Amino acid sequence: MSNTLKVRDDHTPIYFEETAEKDSKFKLCEGAEASWLTQNQTFSIKELRSRVEPWLTALFQSEHLSLLAGSGLTHAVHHLATGKPAAGMGEATLTSYKDEIEKAAKEASQKAGREAGNLEDQLRAANELLRGLEILGKSPEAETLRTELTSTLQTFSKSILESEAGIATAVEDKREQAFNVLVTFLMSFASRTGVRDRLNIFTTNYDRLIEAGAELAGLHLLDRFLGNLMPIFRSSRLDLDMHYNPPGIRGEPRYLEGVARFTKLHGSVDWVQTDKDIRRIGLPFGAEEVSPYLKAPGLKDTSAHKLMIYPNAAKDRETSDYPYVELFRDLAAAVCRPNSTLITYGYSFGDEHINRVIRDMLTVPSTHLVVIAYNDPLGRIMQTYQELGRPSQISLMIGPALADLQILTESFLPKAAIDKTTFRMSELLKQRFGTEPHPAPVAEKAGGDSDVADLL
Structure with missing residues (x-):
């Protein structure tokens, strides 16, 4: 796998790769140039x-x-x-208006420069559709979609917690x-x-x-x-x-x-909307699932649909943008x-x-x-x-x-x-020896620190 570096006075990115010998040495990729390297020069970390x-x-x-x-x-x-990657964002398993939601998610992702829609795009489209169904007064369809959204968010929150648990139980x-x-x-x-x-x-x-x-x-x-x-x-x-x-x-x-x-x-997986407020619940790191921790009296039977996972919306536009x-x-x-x-x-x-x-x-x-x-x-x-x-x-x-x-x-x-010591040492060396320290033998011939200071 190639690497890309651009720091300091590099005008363009520099591309380099590991040498064929796999000896922790690197070389410039074919056609790459660097002001501080020659084409065939190898270098290390x-x-x-x-x-x-x-x-x-x-x-x-x-x-x-x-x-x-x-x-x-x-x-x-x-x-x-663990030696394994963490859980990623899979696709939502929605059946209600599945084609319409996937189409809207794909269009949103392409506008953002992504090829395919992800879970966030699907959630956004599904929440907008849910609000539309509520406006049209289609209560049965809205209730079915809300149930599926709650289940999807519960599954997603569980995958997040599984990644936490993977680290905590390693x-x-x-x-x-x-x-x-x-x-x-x-x-x-x-x-x-x-x-x-x-x-x-x-x-x-x-x-x-x-x-x-x-x-x-x-x-x-x-x-x-x-x-x-x-x-x-x-x-x-x-x-x-x-x-x-x-x-x-x-x-x-x-x-x-x-x-x-x-x-x-x-x-966050532990942010929940309750009434008009956003609260952080006491969810342990790597817990099995969120649901048991949503049964506290102050949360008023809050479901996973109220988890504040972007762009999960609340009931109206004012709160969907908040927080x-x-x-x-x-x-x-x-x-x-x-x-x-x-x-x-x-x-x-x-x-x-x-x-x-x-x-x-x-x-x-x-x-x-x-x-x-x-x-x-x-x-x-x-x-x-x-x-x-x-x-x-x-x-x-x-x-x-x-x-x-x-x-x-x-x-x-x-x-x-x-640590200010490093900076103080650098300033001291600069005052004594200039921008670059002299080799030790030169300093010794000069008669020690006081003579070097006199020379400077």
Whole structure:
């Protein structure tokens, strides 16, 4: 499998592949060119790290940093833990108006640049049809379709929980390895100095893998939910944060470390609509199914049809857009501002409403987009890259040699620590020796540090 890299001063993407000897060495693909390589030169992860890691470290220190995690993150962690991919989104098993729903789903997917409709397209079409049947007063047909929708959502939620359970019940050493990699991945982004803006984490996933990783990492996630027993989604209180007062300093609170903002753009398997509110229920990670946890008195016999899985709608247009309109507004507000960097991992650019925000973000010259993906089977990533038309603001890391989660965390991401020592050491070396340290023998002949300082 070929890999695609574009960082730093690369004008065009560089394509490379593993050598035929399979000795962890790589070479440029036929016809590919790179300013830092010759056509027949081989290189390893070490050479790639020296080129990629400093670039990512610099971008991670942008004033505003956001991470957009797609289904690729769940698949990566699930594969580390079990050796198998996580459950995907299958097709809905609807019999009522099946042909009409599939036709509408296919048309919607093609408008979004996808070849075939997925479950989300089918749910959207089915919910719109359900509302139409209710308007026409066709109660029996509407009731049949609603029953099928409830069953489909229940089956889908069960598949999400099965992926969680696969990770939670994996062999202990494999599970610990997978969660350690996930924790390192998250903390590489979240470890920001107190003078920088909070990390914003966005995800299109319905599972709670990021929440589980954050819990293990001791990372506190700020979302729009308030409360303890059954948290409720609030449109307000977005600016709530956590600060502390350093000893001996009054009136100058600083950001508490280990805190990030978190937004699930497509909802979650544990979000339920009850009356006019969206609540998060106490659904254990990897539970067998959702239904038993929907029988709490406060939920008033809520069914799986009320799960807030995008684009599952409620009874009217006003609530069908809620809370998703608020969540996408958070995405736009976070990334569409100067000196902002957005890193995507495992996102295939199949959601046009997200792509539109990214397109708007890149109209700000000081913004930057980093795309990290294990593969691009449908070619959507490279197609979007061409359509955006701003290569100087986009970095690409596509392929197993670059985006395998374990390789990525070990070799390419900045180390997961708020550590000023590294920066202080770099400044000290720069002051003593210039931009590049002299070899040890030269320093010794000069008579030690004080003489070198005199020479400079």
